[in-house]
Amino acid sequence: MFKSLKFFVILLICLLFILSYMAGCFPVASGEINLAHKSSAEAEEEAENYVYDKINELIDNILPSPVVLSHDSGEIINGSGDKELVFIKGYADKGNKIEVYINGQLAHDDVVVDSNGNFETLNGVEIFEGENNIGLVSVDNSGRKSSPTEFTLFLVVPQKVEYALYKDNIGLEEIGDSFYTEEIDPLVFIYGTHLPSSRVFIQVNDVMAGEVECDSSGIFQLENIALQQGSNEIAVWAKSTNGFASAPVFKDLMVYRDLNIPYPVNLTGYAQGNANYLNWGVSTDTDFDSYKIVRVEDPCVNPEYPDDDVIVTFSDININSYIDDDIISGNSYYYTVWALDKAGKAVSSNVLAIPKPVYSISIKPLPSTGDPTISRREWFYQPFEITNTGNVTVNIQPFMVWIKLEPSFDEDEEISPIWEVHLWNPNDNQYYYSDEDIYETYVADWAKTEGYTTTEEETAYSTDGLTRTDTVTETTQITDYNEVNLKRIMVTTTETTITVTDLSTGISVSTTATDTSTELVEPESIGTPIEGLQPGERVVVEVKIQNIAAENGEKIIPHFHFAPVDCDGHYYTDEMVSTGDVVAIGRSRS
Numbered sequence: 162m163f164k165s166l167k168f169f170v171i172l173l174i175c176l177l178f179i180l181s182y183m184a185g186c187f188p189v190a191s192g193e194i195n196l197a198h199k200s201s202a203e204a205e206e207e208a209e210n211y212v213y214d215k216i217n218e219l220i221d222n223i224l225p226s227p228v229v230l231s232h233d234s235g236e237i238i239n240g241s242g243d244k245e246l247v248f249i250k251g252y253a254d255k256g257n258k259i260e261v262y263i264n265g266q267l268a269h270d271d272v273v274v275d276s277n278g279n280f281e282t283l284n285g286v287e288i289f290e291g292e293n294n295i296g297l298v299s300v301d302n303s304g305r306k307s308s309p310t311e312f313t314l315f316l317v318v319p320q321k322v323e324y325a326l327y328k329d330n331i332g333l334e335e336i337g338d339s340f341y342t343e344e345i346d347p348l349v350f351i352y353g354t355h356l357p358s359s360r361v362f363i364q365v366n367d368v369m370a371g372e373v374e375c376d377s378s379g380i381f382q383l384e385n386i387a388l389q390q391g392s393n394e395i396a397v398w399a400k401s402t403n404g405f406a407s408a409p410v411f412k413d414l415m416v417y418r419d420l421n422i423p424y425p426v427n428l429t430g431y432a433q434g435n436a437n438y439l440n441w442g443v444s445t446d447t448d449f450d451s452y453k454i455v456r457v458e459d460p461c462v463n464p465e466y467p468d469d470d471v472i473v474t475f476s477d478i479n480i481n482s483y484i485d486d487d488i489i490s491g492n493s494y495y496y497t498v499w500a501l502d503k504a505g506k507a508v509s510s511n512v513l514a515i516p517k518p519v520y521s522i523s524i525k526p527l528p529s530t531g532d533p534t535i536s537r538r539e540w541f542y543q544p545f546e547i548t549n550t551g552n553v554t555v556n557i558q559p560f561m562v563w564i565k566l567e568p569s570f571d572e573d574e575e576i577s578p579i580w581e582v583h584l585w586n587p588n589d590n591q592y593y594y595s596d597e598d599i600y601e602t603y604v605a606d607w608a609k610t611e612g613y614t615t616t617e618e619e620t621a622y623s624t625d626g627l628t629r630t631d632t633v634t635e636t637t638q639i640t641d642y643n644e645v646n647l648k649r650i651m652v653t654t655t656e657t658t659i660t661v662t663d664l665s666t667g668i669s670v671s672t673t674a675t676d677t678s679t680e681l682v683e684p685e686s687i688g689t690p691i692e693g694l695q696p697g698e699r700v701v702v703e704v705k706i707q708n709i710a711a712e713n714g715e716k717i718i719p720h721f722h723f724a725p726v727d728c729d730g731h732y733y734t735d736e737m738v739s740t741g742d743v744v745a746i747g748r749s750r751s
Contacts, residue, residue, distance in 0.1 A: 713748055
């Protein structure tokens with residue numbers, strides 16, 4: 162390279178001198194040649210010598226550029242990170258220094274050429290991912306610089322591992338720079354991606370925590386990675402199938418142990434206008450994270466986090482109120498406020514219903530279809546419209562209060578019933594009650610609100626016939642609605658009087674014992690409830706009666722009640738509505 166440059170310079174200078182000579186432009190100043198009194202041959206020779214002297218002088222003043230031995234221009238270097246050290250070797254004039262430029266910026270100016278003309282960047286030169294333009298300039302002791310020797314290196318870096326840490330592999334709640342936990346030495350879960358089939362290495366605090374292979378999609382995961390309290394450094398790198406290792410990807414993570422409970426206190430509230438107003442006591446947890454207000458409309462569901470709708474989140478511990486105006490005025494909503502701490506603990510307040518739930522329904526008869534006087538194998542339909550007039554979604558339970566037959570049934574009708582009664586929804590053909598044994602009645606203990614007394618009497622004689630014992634047992638049952646638990650309580654009082662009479666003298670002695678007990682009672686439910694009737698929603702049901710074998714003038718009189726039912730299966734019997742007596746009359750075919 163140096164010889165080629167020198168030859169080119171010589172040719173250029175010779176050309177300039179020849180042109181100048183031919184034009185008579187050589188200077189004749191002191192110290193230079195003067196051809197005025199010379200013969201042409203002498204002048205030509207002297208001019209030629211002068212040109213060669215000048216050429217040699219110029220050549221002696223040219224500083225050769227460094228020669229690179231260690232790399233070829235355009236060379237590709239495989240690195241493990243987004244930067245890499247390379248060591249450049251070459252030769253230049255001995256005693257010089259080499260300046261190294263990377264992408265136009267001076268990187269080193271102290272690389273020394275030894276006495277043999279060799280040089281090397283002993284501390285390495287840092288190149289970066291992608292194309293790197295490198296220039297080397299030789300500098301002598303007087304500060305003269307050579308023309309730069311330029312070449313290009315390409316740094317190819319393996320794909321980095323992408324990953325995240327999670328509290329576990331179920332909820333996949335990602336861990337940021339800080340991790341709050343109740344555990345002394347918590348275990349975490351790592352999930353990430355790299356090249357398919359590459360080998361991934363996980364290191365925690367300079368200790369290998371695990372090694373795993375990526376699947377065919379490039380996904381890897383590993384459970385039970387142990388951390389320590391305080392500072393943790395996680396490093397993850399991979400080695401591809403071609404043997405190249407990626408640069409470690411570091412994460413710094415602080416682990417804090419959190420044993421506090423983020424209790425909120427006493428959720429209260431009220432409805433006003435078209436909004437519900439909530440208030441609660443603030444949390445005392447020093448590692449507080451957030452409040453989450455959870456709301457549901459189904460009275461059968463306790464509003465739970467994270468299962469149900471979170472309508473708002475607050476990260477300020479001092480916030481203790483919220484106005485919910487995204488409501489349907491009059492409907493009942495169920496709220497809880499959950500306090501979360503940084504360890505992930507979530508604690509609920511009490512459940513608050515705003516406004517108070519109202520379980521009520523109404524019923525009205527609709528025009529019947531056909532004549533209630535029906536021949537055998539004919540049907541009579543009496544429809545009713547039931548409306549949810551409360552403010553919560555309810556189920557409605559039908560009760561068969563009684564079925565009367567006129568005239569009363571006889572034992573033969575147990576084998577061959579003469580009527581058939583159903584309760585159904587004509588719109589979707591769903592049956593709520595269907596029974597051919599229509600002679601049974603369903604009168605429940607809960608109905609005995611005015612008291613119900615039965616009396617049993619028994620008389621016995623002694624074996625000698627001289628003593629008679631009369632036992633009278635009176636059982637009184639009465640139910641009362643309990644405002645506290647919204648249940649009906651039946652009180653049963655049993656009074657037993659025993660009278661012993663001496664028949665020879667006619668003297669009687671009586672003793673009386675009383676026993677009282679209470680029990681929770683509900684109606685005797687039959688059939689399938691009408692489910693999920695929303696506030697204001699209506700449903701049509703029909704009492705459907707068939708004459709199977711009734712004669713002329715025989716009647717069947719079914720009577721149904723309907724009660725709203727809450728989530729605990731409690732019947733709001735004080736809110737019951739009734740079909741009243743539905744009468745169908747038998748008719749013989751003419």
